[in-house]
Amino acid sequence: MTVTGNPLQPTLFELSRPGRGAGTRLPAPPADALARLPASARRAVPPALPELNEATLVRHYVNLSHLNWSVDTGFYPLGSCTMKYNPKVNEWAARLPGFAALHPLAPDETAQGTLELLWRLEQDLAEISGMDAVTLQPAAGAQGELTGILMVRAYHRARGDAARTDVLVPDSAHGTNPATASMAGFRTVNIPSAADGGVDLDAFRAALGPTTAAVMITNPSTLGLFETRVVELLEMVHAVGALAYMDGANLNAMLGHFRPGAAGFDVMHFNVHKTFSTPHGGGGPGAGPVGVLSHLAPFLPEPLVLREPDGAFRLERAGERPTSIGRMRSFVGNVGILVRAYAYIRAHGPDGLREVSDDAVLAANYLKHRLAGAYVVPFERPCMHEFVASSTALKAATGVRTLDVAKRLIDKGFHPPTIYFPLTVDEALLIEPTETESLETLDAFVDAMLDIAREAHDDPELVKSAPHTAPVRRLDEATAARQPNLRWRAEPADDPPA
Amino acid sequence: MAYGPHTAGERGRMLEALGIASVDALFEAIPPAVRASGLDLAPALTELELMEHLEGLAGQNRIDLASFLGAGVYRHHLPPVVDQLLLRGELYTAYTPYQPEISQGTLQTIYEYQSLLAELTGMDVVSASHYDGAAATAEAALMTCRATGREHVLVSRGVHPHYRETFETYFAGANLTFAEIPLLAGGPAAGTTDLAALERMLADPEHPVAGVVAGHPSVLGLLEPMEEIGRLAHAAGALFVAVVEPVGLAVLAPPAAYGADIAAGEGQSLGMPPQYGGPYLGIVACREALIRQIPGRLIGMTADLEGRRAFVMTLRAREQDIRRERAASNICTNQALCALAASIYVAALGPGGLHDVAATGAARAAELEAALATAGAPRLHRGAYLNEFAVRVPDAVAVHRRLLGAGILAGIPLAELEPGDPSLAEGLLVCATEVTTPAEIRRFAAALAAELSAPPEAVR
Numbered sequence: 001m002t003v004t005g006n007p008l009q010p011t012l013f014e015l016s017r018p019g020r021g022a023g024t025r026l027p028a029p030p031a032d033a034l035a036r037l038p039a040s041a042r043r044a045v046p047p048a049l050p051e052l053n054e055a056t057l058v059r060h061y062v063n064l065s066h067l068n069w070s071v072d073t074g075f076y077p078l079g080s081c082t083m084k085y086n087p088k089v090n091e092w093a094a095r096l097p098g099f100a101a102l103h104p105l106a107p108d109e110t111a112q113g114t115l116e117l118l119w120r121l122e123q124d125l126a127e128i129s130g131m132d133a134v135t136l137q138p139a140a141g142a143q144g145e146l147t148g149i150l151m152v153r154a155y156h157r158a159r160g161d162a163a164r165t166d167v168l169v170p171d172s173a174h175g176t177n178p179a180t181a182s183m184a185g186f187r188t189v190n191i192p193s194a195a196d197g198g199v200d201l202d203a204f205r206a207a208l209g210p211t212t213a214a215v216m217i218t219n220p221s222t223l224g225l226f227e228t229r230v231v232e233l234l235e236m237v238h239a240v241g242a243l244a245y246m247d248g249a250n251l252n253a254m255l256g257h258f259r260p261g262a263a264g265f266d267v268m269h270f271n272v273h274k275t276f277s278t279p280h281g282g283g284g285p286g287a288g289p290v291g292v293l294s295h296l297a298p299f300l301p302e303p304l305v306l307r308e309p310d311g312a313f314r315l316e317r318a319g320e321r322p323t324s325i326g327r328m329r330s331f332v333g334n335v336g337i338l339v340r341a342y343a344y345i346r347a348h349g350p351d352g353l354r355e356v357s358d359d360a361v362l363a364a365n366y367l368k369h370r371l372a373g374a375y376v377v378p379f380e381r382p383c384m385h386e387f388v389a390s391s392t393a394l395k396a397a398t399g400v401r402t403l404d405v406a407k408r409l410i411d412k413g414f415h416p417p418t419i420y421f422p423l424t425v426d427e428a429l430l431i432e433p434t435e436t437e438s439l440e441t442l443d444a445f446v447d448a449m450l451d452i453a454r455e456a457h458d459d460p461e462l463v464k465s466a467p468h469t470a471p472v473r474r475l476d477e478a479t480a481a482r483q484p485n486l487r488w489r490a491e492p493a494d495d496p497p498a
Numbered sequence: 499m500a501y502g503p504h505t506a507g508e509r510g511r512m513l514e515a516l517g518i519a520s521v522d523a524l525f526e527a528i529p530p531a532v533r534a535s536g537l538d539l540a541p542a543l544t545e546l547e548l549m550e551h552l553e554g555l556a557g558q559n560r561i562d563l564a565s566f567l568g569a570g571v572y573r574h575h576l577p578p579v580v581d582q583l584l585l586r587g588e589l590y591t592a593y594t595p596y597q598p599e600i601s602q603g604t605l606q607t608i609y610e611y612q613s614l615l616a617e618l619t620g621m622d623v624v625s626a627s628h629y630d631g632a633a634a635t636a637e638a639a640l641m642t643c644r645a646t647g648r649e650h651v652l653v654s655r656g657v658h659p660h661y662r663e664t665f666e667t668y669f670a671g672a673n674l675t676f677a678e679i680p681l682l683a684g685g686p687a688a689g690t691t692d693l694a695a696l697e698r699m700l701a702d703p704e705h706p707v708a709g710v711v712a713g714h715p716s717v718l719g720l721l722e723p724m725e726e727i728g729r730l731a732h733a734a735g736a737l738f739v740a741v742v743e744p745v746g747l748a749v750l751a752p753p754a755a756y757g758a759d760i761a762a763g764e765g766q767s768l769g770m771p772p773q774y775g776g777p778y779l780g781i782v783a784c785r786e787a788l789i790r791q792i793p794g795r796l797i798g799m800t801a802d803l804e805g806r807r808a809f810v811m812t813l814r815a816r817e818q819d820i821r822r823e824r825a826a827s828n829i830c831t832n833q834a835l836c837a838l839a840a841s842i843y844v845a846a847l848g849p850g851g852l853h854d855v856a857a858t859g860a861a862r863a864a865e866l867e868a869a870l871a872t873a874g875a876p877r878l879h880r881g882a883y884l885n886e887f888a889v890r891v892p893d894a895v896a897v898h899r900r901l902l903g904a905g906i907l908a909g910i911p912l913a914e915l916e917p918g919d920p921s922l923a924e925g926l927l928v929c930a931t932e933v934t935t936p937a938e939i940r941r942f943a944a945a946l947a948a949e950l951s952a953p954p955e956a957v958r
Binding site for chain 1: 500501502503504508509511512513515516521523524525526527528529531532533534536537538539540541542543545548549551552553554555556557558559560561563565567569570571573575577579581583585586587588589590591592593594595596597598599600601602603604606607608609610612613614616617618622623624626627629630631632633658659660661663664666667668670671672673721725747748749750751752755764771772773774775776777778789795796797798799800801802803804805806807808810812813814817818819820821822823824825827828829830831832833834835836838841842844845846847848849850851852853854855857858860861864882884899902907910915917932
């Protein structure tokens with residue numbers, strides 16, 4: 001790897017100068033402040049951290065922010081990730097000093113405001129999902145999945161049923177599903193999808209049995225399709241004594257239209273950064289509450305938020321519910337994120353939440369309708385909040401692949417959709433417009449996609465070498481993996497990779 | 499209140515293009531038997547009503563108390579520049595940098611985070627972030643099992659109880675086992691990890707040990723004999739995991755210096771408010787030799803086709819979206835914005851500023867120790883501490899409750915944090931940081947002195 005030219009933005013370390021920006025934020029500590037510590041416990045050499053004045057620091061991050069695409073910048077149809085607008089009032093709410101400054105071990109009587117908010121959120125999520133009880137503790141969707149599957153494990157064991165070793169997962173599932181099953185000590189059995197993209201009931205029937213602990217179903221599926229055979233599937237699963245887990249990643253498609261618990265799913269997680277607009281943060285933090293029907297409630301992680309008969313709120317005490325699977329993390333959960341989700345739910349109310357799903361589904365179907373023809377749309381029936389298109393025909397005709405289409409979209413002023421996922425569709429583009437994009441944006445995106453299809457025929461090299469206008473061109477990912485450089489070192493030349 | 503843009507006319511145009519009369523036609527795939535007819539929720543609030551409602555809730559929390567509460571979460575001075583930069587929409591409304599050409603901002607900030615934490619810990623590899631200190635510690639312990647092929651981990655009881663409980667949950671799922679190393683009940687090293695017990699546990703032929711986990715400082719605030727713990731672990735072929743607090747690393751020896759193979763911990767103290775439990779920052783860092791075992795995202799430096807320096811997600815074959823059931827972890831969304839907060843905080847303070855935060859906290863804690871001892875509450879242990887320690891207070895739970903009435907949040911009773919340990923029953927765990935004022939310390943000491951000198955009846 002040969003690096004040439006100036007970097008887009010120097011690192012913090014390159015901007016540092018000895019003595020710059022020192023000593024303005026805090027009074028100096030007493031000179032002997034650390035004298036009572038044994039010398040062996042003290043740091044021998046100060047850490048080589050950067051020294052910057054505040055203006056340099058601010059420009060550094062503002063310049064870096066200019067190198068990013070974001071929802072606040074423009075259209076971000078990243079399928080499965082639900083890049084909807086993040087309302088500013090939610091950021092204000094999380095920063096209210098009463099919420100932000102509260103210590104997680106503060107006695108219950110000093111935390112009544114936050115506890116009430118969390119209790120109300122538990123109730124709201126239970127209503128939205130049709131579940132009987134909700135834990136807010138998991139820190140992200142994947143941790144919610146692990147929480148749910150560990151509860152499944154505890155449920156079977158509590159019944160003396162230790163023979164259930166398998167978790168059935170459709171091949172279109174998010175990678176987190178099989179990875180979760182492994183973390184919870186189960187064997188993943190991958191089930192192929194039916195030709196129409198839905199669950200294959202025959203394949204499930206063949207795999208279900210006395211060793212099945214659970215099936216994990218994403219509904220709507222990662223193809224953006226509602227599982228029309230969900231009632232039959234749930235019956236089959238329950239008939240063999242297994243439980244049904246619903247991956248709630250796509251719950252934003254069906255608020256007020258489908259309540260998984262009421263339909264018979266035993267357990268599900270919510271991705272609040274998808275459905276309830278909490279910001280994606282460049283990759284988190286999220287929160288992954290989990291809802292369960294009553295037969296799984298004894299196993300919920302601790303602590304739950306409880307309301308006493310006198311109306312006061314409190315946290316469950318350690319060990320108060322011995323059937324609990326235990327803790328998934330420290331304290332209650334990602335409360336600052338949950339405040340934002342609560343604000344979003346209250347701002348919408350029941351009709352507003354249903355309208356969120358209505359508009360998301362309408363926009364997705366509109367895009368799908370307009371793109372059909374120029375791109376292969378493998379599943380013609382109405383989609384939910386997202387849909388899969390494919391570049392197979394374009395590739396056969398021009399050599400231009402989905403990756404190239406995605407990179408060319410960058411030149412056209414759009415974030416690309418999710419690509420090559422789900423794994424079940426060749427050259428997949430998973431497109432999710434969300435409910436917060438205007439008709440003119442949707443139309444402009446279609447125009448860009450159609451333009452690219454034309455360019456692929458007229459000038460395929462233009463598309464294959466895209467992006468041309470982004471801050472950088474395509475990257476050398478092979479060298480990055482072969483000779484990993486994962487941290488700044490003052491003299492990289494002296495430190496060859498292992 | 500709606501955040502969507504569509505007018506009735508625009509919805510009509512989309513419906514018309516689709517050849518349907520109502521959006522309900524798009525939901526016909528939902529079988530009628532399981533179709534919902536709306537939700538029973540409180541009606542929508544306008545922005546004004548919402549803000550009044552939330553201000554009302556926030557106002558019910560008591561944040562006006564003189565607080566000496568730490569136990570893994572610490573109040574610090576937050577330079578306003580940290581939060582103002584976090585509010586850049588280009589940073590906080592982006593997602594995982596799947597398209598590196600238009601994500602160089604996020605990618606470089608994470609690379610810088612990895613580099614800053616590598617400096618603080620002395621480690622080679624730092625993951626892009628985990629959920630919190632507890633989940634990070636559990637993931638670090640799982641790493642030791644993958645790396646050694648062994649299935650048993652030893653955890654000091656000096657590690658935060660929430661972390662140990664999280665461990666228990668994760669380990670039960672993975673069909674792995676762990677045991678707790680006791681703390682010394684008495685003597686000059688009381689409260690620290692019992693090295694003789696550790697040595698015995700490491701020698702158990704039935705349970706070859708994958709990793710030994712100890713906190714430094716411990717949950718009791720004590721500095722642990724980390725070099726000795728590491729030496730014993732390594733002699734038994736086990737890896738050594740240090741659970742660290744990053745502000746302290748500005749003045750304490752880094753984990754690499756005392757032989758740790760993995761450093762894990764809670765990064766909240768680097769620029770994140772307490773916010774009743776999160777979002778925080780799980781730190782996992784390791785030596786180069788363990789690079790294929792570390793879970794979570796890693797950002798590497800590379801170049802683009804024209805040779806321009808750039809950053810990209812790398813070593814992705816460890817991750818769930820590629821490796822599925824054989825992944826190192828199921829983690830997907832992490833705590834990237836919290837890692838960014840930590841980077842901005844560290845860069846805003848610089849090495850001198852971070853040193854001063856740690857040193858001022860240590861000085862205030864020493865003042866607190868002296869004031870509480872004068873008030874009749876001496877330390878429970880004798881070992882060295884940085885800025886948190888336990889004091890002995892008869893009937894600590896009741897005294898703690900009565901001090902609350904006087905506007906003082908007197909740390910946390912160890913009987914509540916560690917109910918299983920009778921030697922800690924009279925302990926009150928207190929901490930000081932650079933934002934603890936001498937006036938607050940005087941108030942605490944005076945109120946405690948009054949409690950301890952007055953007969954219980956008189957106090958009521």
